[in-house]
Structures are given as structure tokens and as C-alpha cells.
Amino acid sequence: xxxxxxxxxxxxxxxxxxxxxxxxxxxxxxxxxxxxxxxxxxxxxxxxxxxxxxxxxxxxxxxxxxxxxxxxxxxxxxxxxxxxxxxxxxxxxxxxxxxxxxxxxxxxxxxxxxxxxxxxxxxxxxxxxxxxxxxxxxxxxxxxxxxxxxxxxxxxxxxxxxxxxxxxxxxxxxxxxxxxxxxxxxxxxxxxxxxxxxxxxxxxxxxxxxxxxxxxxxxxxxxxxxxxxxxxxxxxxxxxxxxxxxxxxxxxxxxxxxxxxxxxxxxxxxxxxxxxxxxxxxxxxxxxxxxxxxxxxxxxxxxxxxxxxxxxxxxxxxxxxxxxxxxxxxxxxxxxxxxxxxxxxxxxxxxxxxxxxxxxxxxxxxxxxxxxxxxxxxxxxxxxxxxxxx
Numbered sequence: 432x433x434x435x436x437x438x439x440x441x442x443x444x445x446x447x448x449x450x451x452x453x454x455x456x457x458x459x460x461x462x463x464x465x466x467x468x469x470x471x472x473x474x475x476x477x478x479x480x481x482x483x484x485x486x487x488x489x490x491x492x493x494x495x496x497x498x499x500x501x502x503x504x505x506x507x508x509x510x511x512x513x514x515x516x517x518x519x520x521x522x523x524x525x526x527x528x529x530x531x532x533x534x535x536x537x538x539x540x541x542x543x544x545x546x547x548x549x550x551x552x553x554x555x556x557x558x559x560x561x562x563x564x565x566x567x568x569x570x571x572x573x574x575x576x577x578x579x580x581x582x583x584x585x586x587x588x589x590x591x592x593x594x595x596x597x598x599x600x601x602x603x604x605x606x607x608x609x610x611x612x613x614x615x616x617x618x619x620x621x622x623x624x625x626x627x628x629x630x631x632x633x634x635x636x637x638x639x640x641x642x643x644x645x646x647x648x649x650x651x652x653x654x655x656x657x658x659x660x661x662x663x664x665x666x667x668x669x670x671x672x673x674x675x676x677x678x679x680x681x682x683x684x685x686x687x688x689x690x691x692x693x694x695x696x697x698x699x700x701x702x703x704x705x706x707x708x709x710x711x712x713x714x715x716x717x718x719x720x721x722x723x724x725x726x727x728x729x730x731x732x733x734x735x736x737x738x739x740x741x742x743x744x745x746x747x748x749x750x751x752x753x754x755x756x757x758x759x760x761x762x763x764x765x766x767x768x769x770x771x772x773x774x775x776x777x778x779x780x781x782x783x784x785x786x787x788x789x790x791x792x793x794x795x796x797x798x799x800x801x802x803x804x805x806x807x808x809x810x811x812x813x814x815x816x817x818x819x820x821x
Contacts, residue, residue, distance in 0.1 A: 436481035437461040441471035443490045444515040451484050451513070468492030469588060469730035475505055476575050482509045491588050491729060500582075563606035566599065567750055568743035572735030576603070583730045584610035589682065591667075591727045592705040594734030597782030600705040601665060603732060607703055608661040616660030621653050624666035632674055636681075638690035654687050657700045667727065668708030668719065675720045682726050702727075737777040737784060744772055747781065751788035752801070762792070765800045772806070779809055 440451045440462060448464045455462045463478075465471035468489040475483070483501065487494050498510055560577040562568065583590055584607050592600045601620070608618045626634050637652025654662055664670070670678065681687060682702060686695040704727045713719035737744070745764065753761040764772070768791075777783055791805040 436479040437463060438482045438484070439463055439465060439471060439474055439478075439480050440484045441465040441468065441489070442484075442486035442513060442515055443467055443488070444486065447486065447513060447515045466725065467729065468494065468497045469583065470728075472497065472500070472582070473579065473731055475501065475508070476579065480505070480508050482511060484511045484513055486513050486515045488515050491586070563603065564609050565602050565606060567747055568740055570735065570740040570743050572733075572739055573743065576732055576734060579730075579732055580607060581610065583607070583732075585612060587701050589701070589727060589729045590703045591729075591731045592703065592734065593731055594705075594707060595736050595780055596707045597780035598707075598734040598736060599781050600707075600734060601663070603734065604661070604663040604665075604703045604705060608663075608701075611661065611701065613660045613701055617657050618661045618663060619653050619657035620663045620665060622665045624669035628671045628673070631671065632677070633690055635674070636677065636687055636689055639692040649689070652687065652689065654681065654700060655696070655698060659699055661701045661703055664702065664704040666706060666708075667704040668706035668710055668713060670719075672718065672720070675723050679720065679723045679726060682723075737780040741773060744784075745769060747784055748772060748788055751785050752792055755789050755792040760797070762795050762799050762801050765802050768801045768803050768806055771803050775808060783809060 438455055438461065440448045440455075441464075442448050442451075443466055452462050452464065463474060465474050468485075469491050471483065471485070472492075474480075485494060485497070489497070494512070501508060501510060560574055560581065562573070563577055563580055566573075566577075580603060590604075590607060592603050594600050604620075605618065608614060621635060623631065633650065633652070635653050637650045637655055640649045681698075684695075685698055685700075687698050688695045710719055710724050710728075714721045714724050737747075748764050748769075749761070752764070756762065772784075772787075779786075787806060787808060788801075790807050791801045794805040794807075795801055
């Protein structure tokens with residue numbers, strides 16, 4: 432088996448991906464698939480790859496533009512162009528099957544081009560991406576998020592934000608809207624878990640006058656309210672099955688049909704969705720439509736939990752203290768208190784840290800330093816100074 436990395440096949444054509452996979456599997460090479468350019472870029476960011484078989488006809492990104500990005504960020508990856516309209520180029524075809532180029536056994540990090548990029552500062556630039564508007568942190572997972580978010584923000588591509596509760600998914604959605612050409616238009620948020628199922632369809636799609644008892648006047652609905660802007664579907668994993676088919680039709684056709692009306696209204700809305708649920712697991716359990724899952728996850732963005740962002744903890748804590756006390760009177764976090772923060776598991780993520788620092792700012796009563804005694808955690812746990820037993 433290939434030891435230096437895997438092979439990625441990127442194409443919207445299932446038959447093309449399968450044909451390449453079968454050819455490569457015969458040679459015992461590890462192969463994964465991507466359904467488009469955005470999906471390929473996400474997988475390239477999170478894995479070790481040696482060869483990318485790339486369809487010239489991508490459904491979301493321009494193939495030549497994607498190749499330039501790959502050359503800059505992943506100089507060790509060999510790219511082989513395919514054509515879903517007619518197979519591979521003649522020079523790449525062999526014996527009626529697939530020609531697989533000789534694969535270099537070196538990892539991208541050891542590739543001469545990667546070393547050259549590091550020498551002129553190009554590699555360092557990739558590790559220093561400005562945070563998204565309204566966000567803080569430079570942890571590796573956040574850097575990856577910033578890069579991908581800034582790449583997709585100007586495009587109309589549907590984005591699925593993944594991450595645990597309290598990690599900041601709504602902040603990412605707002606940043607995507609702010610960095611997009613739609614920034615001057617509405618950003619409409621719908622929490623799919625907060626609206627009763629019986630009302631959610633009417634809230635989303637609107638309704639005509641008299642569509643049901645109590646509908647004394649027509650309502651445009653949240654989707655129509657986002658016309659020209661961005662619709663943020665938070666907790667989309669909680670969307671009832673009864674509405675998933677209608678949402679899929681809206682995503683595919685860009686049309687809205689209000690309850691009680693036969694008229695289909697065209698609409699221009701960019702959709703960003705978020706969930707902390709395991710959508711793949713829900714698909715397998717029959718609780719979420721597979722076709723809707725693929726449609727929503729055209730470009731997935733993943734937020735790391737706070738437990739994986741230890742290098743961001745001090746900056747985040749100080750940020751929240753300034754928010755609650757004002758920039759002039761903000762206390763500093765003492766050494767023992769910071770050690771206690773660093774040892775906490777942060778199951779509630781950034782939202783939990785915000786609450787802990789708000790309580791600490793109140794309990795400090797104007798003192799210049801946050802001490803372990805000022806730290807209370809979820810469940811009533813109170814921090815103790817280092818070395819103090821329960």
C-alpha cells in the first residue's frame with residue numbers, strides 16, 4: 432500500500448469516481464472521494480494526500496482556480512485532470528482503462544517545493560490567516576476554519592457549519608454573510624429546534640391569507656424575508672422529516688411556495704446551515720434525508736471544541752472580562768486561576784467560558800486580579816487554589 436499518502440478523486444460524477452476508484456483499488460492504494468471542488472479542499476486540509484484526480488467540470492469551483500490554490504497550499508500533491516464529459520485526456524488514457532502516474536513516495540511536507548515555499552515565507556502566510564469578523568483565536572483548527580471560510584464567503588455556495596454546542600457556529604454564519612457580496616442585505620436566522628413543528632413550515636415558507644384558521648392576513652415567511660441576503664438555518668439537524676423535502680426543493684429550484692397558494696415565487700437567497708448533530712448518523716437512522724444532507728454539505732466548515740484550543744484560552748478569557756467590566760477596569764487573570772481554566776474540560780465550549788468569566792468579573796468586586804476563588808463552573812463546581820484539597 433502507498434505509504435506516503437492517499438489518493439483523492441474529486442468529481443460530481445458518481446460513475447467517474449467509481450471508475451477511478453476501482454482502477455486504483457486494484458493497485459491497493461488508499462482512495463477517498465469528494466463530490467466537488469469545495470469538498471475536495473476540505474479533505475485536502477484535513478488529511479495526508481499524494482495524488483488528486485480532479486474533474487475539469489466541477490459543480491461549485493473553477494478547476495483552474497482550485498489548482499492554483501492547491502499549488503500554493505499543498506505543493507507536494509500531484510494533480511491529474513479528468514473530464515466527466517469524456518473520461519481522461521488522451522495522454523492520460525492507457526489500454527482502455529486509467530493511466531495512473533508514478534506516485535512519489537515523499538510526504539508533502541518533505542517535498543522540495545514545500546521547502547522552497549517555506550523559504551520565501553509562503554508557507555508561513557498560510558499559518559497566519561486573520562480571524563473572521565467577531566471571532567478570536569489562532570489555534571490550528573481555527574486557522575483552517577478561517578482559510579476555508581474566507582475562500583467560500585464570496586460565493587453563493589451552501590455552507591454547513593459543524594461543531595459542538597457553544598463553539599460559535601452563529602458567529603461563523605454572521606462572518607460569512609459580512610464577508611459576502613450580500614452583506615448589505617438581510618441575514619435572517621431560523622432556529623429549527625426552537626419553533627414548534629406545527630408552525631415551522633409557515634414560519635419558513637410563509638402562508639396565504641386564509642390558508643389555515645387564524646391566517647387573517649398573508650405572511651411572506653423567513654425565507655422570503657432573506658431575499659437577496661443570507662438565510663441561516665441553525666440546528667438544521669432538528670428539522671422535521673415532513674419539511675425536509677420542501678427545503679430540498681427550495682435549495683434546488685430557488686422557489687418558495689407559500690401555504691395555501693399555488694404560486695411559486697423565485698427567490699435569491701444564500702443558505703448557511705449549522706448543527707451539532709451527527710447528520711450522517713441521522714441519515715443512516717432514517718431521520719434525515721440523504722439527498723438533503725448532501726445538498727446542505729456542499730461546503731462543510733468545522734469548528735473545533737474549546738478543549739482543542741488551549742492556546743486561545745487566555746485571549747478569550749481576557750476578551751470576555753473586557754466585555755463585562757469595560758476596557759479600562761478589566762482585571763487580569765491570575766496565574767493560579769489561569770491554570771484552573773486550562774485544566775477544565777470545557778464541555779460547554781466558548782459559551783461556558785463566557786459565563787464563567789462573567790461570574791468571575793462580578794465576584795471579583797472590582798479587584799485587579801481574577802483568583803481561583805472567583806471561578807465557578809457548571810453544576811455548581813467552585814474552583815480551588817492549587818494544592819487545596821476538597
